[in-house]
Amino acid sequence: MPDALDATPYDALLLLSFGGPEGPDDVVPFLENVTRGRGIPKERLKEVGQHYFLFGGVSPINDQNRALLDALRKDFADHGLDLPVYWGNRNWAPYLTDTLREMVRDGRRRILVLAASAYASYSGCRQYRENLADALATLEAEGLGLPKIDKLRHYFNHPGFVEPMIEGVLRSLADLPEEVRSGAHIAFTTHSIPTSSADTSGPAEDHGDGGAYVRQHLDVARLIADAVRERTGVDHPWQLVYQSRSGAPHIPWLEPDICDHLEERHAAGVPAVVMAPIGFVSDHMEVLYDLDTEATAKAAELGLPVRRSATVGADPRFAAAVRDLILERARSERGERVTPCALGALGASHDLCPVGCCPARAPRPAAAGADSPYA
Ligand SMILES: CC1=C(CCC(=O)O)c2cc3nc(cc4[nH]c(cc5[nH]c(cc1n2)c(C)c5CCC(=O)O)c(CCC(=O)O)c4C)C(CCC(=O)O)=C3C
Numbered sequence: 001m002p003d004a005l006d007a008t009p010y011d012a013l014l015l016l017s018f019g020g021p022e023g024p025d026d027v028v029p030f031l032e033n034v035t036r037g038r039g040i041p042k043e044r045l046k047e048v049g050q051h052y053f054l055f056g057g058v059s060p061i062n063d064q065n066r067a068l069l070d071a072l073r074k075d076f077a078d079h080g081l082d083l084p085v086y087w088g089n090r091n092w093a094p095y096l097t098d099t100l101r102e103m104v105r106d107g108r109r110r111i112l113v114l115a116a117s118a119y120a121s122y123s124g125c126r127q128y129r130e131n132l133a134d135a136l137a138t139l140e141a142e143g144l145g146l147p148k149i150d151k152l153r154h155y156f157n158h159p160g161f162v163e164p165m166i167e168g169v170l171r172s173l174a175d176l177p178e179e180v181r182s183g184a185h186i187a188f189t190t191h192s193i194p195t196s197s198a199d200t201s202g203p204a205e206d207h208g209d210g211g212a213y214v215r216q217h218l219d220v221a222r223l224i225a226d227a228v229r230e231r232t233g234v235d236h237p238w239q240l241v242y243q244s245r246s247g248a249p250h251i252p253w254l255e256p257d258i259c260d261h262l263e264e265r266h267a268a269g270v271p272a273v274v275m276a277p278i279g280f281v282s283d284h285m286e287v288l289y290d291l292d293t294e295a296t297a298k299a300a301e302l303g304l305p306v307r308r309s310a311t312v313g314a315d316p317r318f319a320a321a322v323r324d325l326i327l328e329r330a331r332s333e334r335g336e337r338v339t340p341c342a343l344g345a346l347g348a349s350h351d352l353c354p355v356g357c358c359p360a361r362a363p364r365p366a367a368a369g370a371d372s373p374y375a
């Protein structure tokens with residue numbers, strides 16, 4: 001048995017994710033949960049519903065999260081970290097509020113949250129903090145004693161997150177026909193968001209020019225491209241592009257879209273493209289539909305060979321990274337000195353979101369940040 005690892009003062013980890021439907025009957029209520037108050041056009045909703053129905057109404061996201069929970073529990077057990085792991089979602093069962101209630105009833109008082117989103121943005125960070133505040137408000141109204149909740153820092157540049165993606169891109173390159181391989185470009189993709197949200201992502205000092213959201217993705221893309229060049233000896237040109245645009249057409253979102261990018265690369269004579277979905281922690285419907293179905297069909301129509309590289313998912317190196325992040329945060333909470341582990345040019349992200357980080361259109365209470373109304 002290895003020596004026990006110490007997560008004090010924390011007594012539980014909560015994986016906080018988006019949630020997804022698990023059958024055809026779930027699709028419409030799920031989409032209603034996602035889009036309540038978000039101003040998504042009806043047409044867009046119908047279209048996205050079809051993406052889910054094409055896959056039997058089942059999103060891959062819940063099974064991906066179950067696999068990640070298994071990987072985390074195995075990693076913690078193998079390394080003597082005695083920390084129970086729970087799972088709650090924003091938009092589908094198991095719902096965050098139910099999980100948090102269960103945690104409180106189990107006596108958990110100091111909870112660390114792992115968000116299933118690696119980068120700064122309203123959708124990937126503050127909205128989860130708002131969900132935590134809503135859940136705490138519900139428990140408070142039920143007369144339960146509230147736990148203290150902290151959120152782990154953004155892990156986009158942690159080696160345990162980046163390394164599996166480097167390996168994934170190498171595998172996709174190797175899988176391309178040899179005659180097009182060395183000329184292949186890499187299209188790093190992430191979820192498009194409104195340019196106004198991108199520009200205000202991260203702490204105030206990062207605002208402007210796509211904000212922390214774009215800067216963090218560019219840093220990861222560069223890390224992967226550099227590692228691929230070092231390991232193959234081939235310099236594959238790359239670009240950060242976007243996918244899964246939603247919202248009203250007159251509102252600007254981040255561009256170019258992956259499909260337009262494939263067209264443009266093809267017209268420029270590029271012989272092949274690897275699509276690397278660095279914005280997604282695991283295989284979501286956006287990966288299965290927008291990349292594996294839509295963009296792949298577009299490429300076939302163009303006669304452009306493409307491959308889609310793997311997401312991190314339940315990779316054991318990611319589970320080990322989560323353990324590292326927990327121990328780092330626990331030490332820092334205990335007042336011990338820590339050297340946070342991070343690759344790239346940006347350094348380790350903040351532990352506590354400052355006031356004004358990734359602001360919402362309409363301000364709402366958010367937990368686990370400097371502006372939290374909860375202790
Ligand atoms: C940045 C970002 C992430 C990455 C960070 C993270 O991982 O959290 C993400 C993840 C996800 N988004 C998901 C699904 C959806 N997102 C939608 C709508 C939107 N996403 C947005 C942004 C993001 N979304 C935005 C700005 C909107 C517009 C509406 C709004 O401002 O809120 C809609 C409505 C229909 C549509 O318009 O597409 C759906 C169905 C799923 C589940 C997939 C599955 O089932 O496998 C996941 C993991």
Ligand SMILES: [Fe+2]
Nearest residue numbers: 123191244286
């Ligand atoms: Fe989304």
